[in-house]
Amino acid sequence: MTDNNDTEELEELPDVTKRFYEEYDVELFYADKGTSGTFAVLERGECAYIEWTPFDSYDVNNHMSFDEWGVIAHDSTKEPSVGMPPLRVPISTIDSIKQEIGARGRACIIISTSSQRLPVIYFPKLDSVYRLVQCLKRFLCFIRERDTLVVDHSRAGLHKVMKELELDGTATSNQVYKKIAVDFQDVYDTTLSGLSKVTNFLRGSVVGKPVSRPGAQTSKTAVTNPTPPEHLCHRPAEGDFELYDLRKPLDRAAPVARDEMFTQALWETHFDSEGRVCRVKELQDRIFGGGCHPDLRQDVWPFLLNVYPWNSTLEERAAIMEQKKKEYEVLKNQWKSISPAQMKRFQLYRDREALVEKDVLRTDRVLEFYRGENNPHIADLYEMLMTYCQYNFDLGYVQGMSDLLSPLYLLFKDKLMAFWAFVGYMDMVEAHFFLDQQKIQGKLADLSSLVYYCDSELYNHLEKEDSSNFFFCFRWLLINFKREFRGDDILELWEVIWTCPYNTDYTLFIATAILLQERTPIIQKKMCFADILRYINDLSQHIDLREVLGNTESLFHNIRSQPDIPFNIRTNILRIAETPLSSLGSQYNPNRDIAEKTPEPETADHLITSRDLDESRDPASLLVENVSNMSLDPPQ
């Protein structure tokens, strides 16, 4: 397994006598740098270890000293040109294993031992982590506390129990013993519940003392008498078994009821004598909670989409529009004045133009406003999109953009306003259309984290079906659900996204809420990626917006109120200021670099939302201000 020179220390140990688990492509993350290697659970003589060996130990450019790790095999006589040294930890020293979905939706664990926390370990699949945990259960007895499996050192794992069993030779019938032995041998094939049942059985029968876990409400159901496994199999999988699942699905909370619409009468109360909009926060919250009255959108949306600043006076707005009108003409004339001869030498222009032309012809043509041959509104869409190509030359036109413009033009029925509203909208979402697709990939990964956190059964199904990349949600996220809703519904949905008072990307929660609504057919019909893609595409125009928005808001609050939100969700999705994870007692801080880059406020556990901060939406000011006391910790 290792053939390099810095492992002399390893060679002093007894040879590997048994190998229980092996996984390649396991990455150790330290100081922002990942190193790939092989992860194994093995036995050397009497002692079992977890070991990780890098594929390539020599990395001249990235030396790290691991002296402080203590238990890590490390040749101190070596030049400081050695990369990540191999890692070996006796299993008996493990205190806890915390599981998370890390960057790009990858499964990772953080192992803490009695003396330290190890670097974050990334596995190729969630399944690899499950298998690892199954394997470790031979040696350790875990108590699950949310995402973390805490080792109960007072009790033995299956392996030890087995050994006692072997020595004893009594305690249980041959038949049962064989059954256990088979499970034991085929640990890779053993299902989670299967093994845990055996474990329970053994613990109950051999150790012979009631299973009791501090704080677990299920201890009364502990098995205290030997019961044949066959019987156990028919018992509902609850009680003790539950402790072996890494996560329980988040309980569903009741949907939040939608508020009343924001009406003309209310809108009129929001102006001062010079026409400035005041109490913006209140206004946004109302729109977020109940949507705008359809007749009001024309007036409100220019503010929501940054055509006008909220604090502009009536007079200023007239001037702004005058200015924007001129600018629009300038941009329009730029492309209109390209001569046919010039065009011949202007491939980029020709390509863009061809694409715009094709796409406007097939954008929302079923709507009355765009229906019929030679409909002038199609030409208007063309003009606005061509003008946008000049406005944002680097981006140009990308498929999907016509879907964002069409509802705006239908609403304003005015090219100038529709164009600038579109510009405002594109400012929010332009990264969706970048060539590198990083933004959308990141959103899909975040969605994956959320679904994993909320419903691991659904997540596991998706992973099993090679669908955990969530590509079936690509269309949702690219154009903010434009194809999924029609009429006023899509307008209301967009308003909600634009006025979301939480410092988060609300579209991720909307997507999660819809997926949770659909989780049962997806799991029960055992849908594969193709089935799911078709199913999701076919949901188009069949989703109840009120239901989704109600579920989304309750989901958001539900997640936010959890005491154990995984690091990734806290930091990247909920954007909660984070202190280094300290609950597990460690010297090793995998987030050290992040902590160094971002000054950390005292308000570690406080959620930062703009709702708390009176119209300030600047994240920098959010960090320095002392914000609300919305604690994430459960009431003591």
Add this chain to the structure above:
Amino acid sequence: MSGRPRQNGPAQAKALQFKLVLLGESAVGKSSLVLRFVKGQFHEYQETTIGAAFLTQTVTVDGVTVKFEIWDTAGQERYHSLAPMYYRGAQAAIIVYDITNRDTFERAKSWVKELDRQARKDIVIALAGNKFDLSNKRMVEVEEGSAYAQEHNLIFMETSAKTGDNVSNVFVEIAKMLPKVEPKPNNNGQTVRIDDNQEAQNGGGPGCCSKN
């Protein structure tokens, strides 16, 4: 999504399934061809495909029923990076161009090259010159399309999703080229599964019966 063929029981008379992907420049008529083939419809204003779409349709060729699992992709170059996810493992591809638009023909050629490099070695490719009904505005001659196809060993056909001309023919021709079930039992008394070749080539899968 994975290219692995579905595991039909060896003796079952269930339809053979093939993964087929449509590729080609935007607006050449990929979605329209699928819609015509699967639902017999044509929408003048077929909306753009965002991400991908998945549909299925069965055809019967020489008494054998073949089920196509059809992946329709977005055409714009911008979304090119997503394409491998859909053509990976595909047993068949239809590369579409628009006979009234030369650029789309060039783009089709680059798809052929990409599949040569990246797709399964045994992939069956058809080149479809679509919008045949607009042949008065033709910019790519039939001979040109067919010569290129011959040179690269592709099935070639000019099609019209609008009129339906040749649409199902493309799929039928592809079905003919795909490795087929022998209607008669093999020496094992079992029906050879259509994808056995592939599995043997991949080092043997669970459904592989090559070791007799």
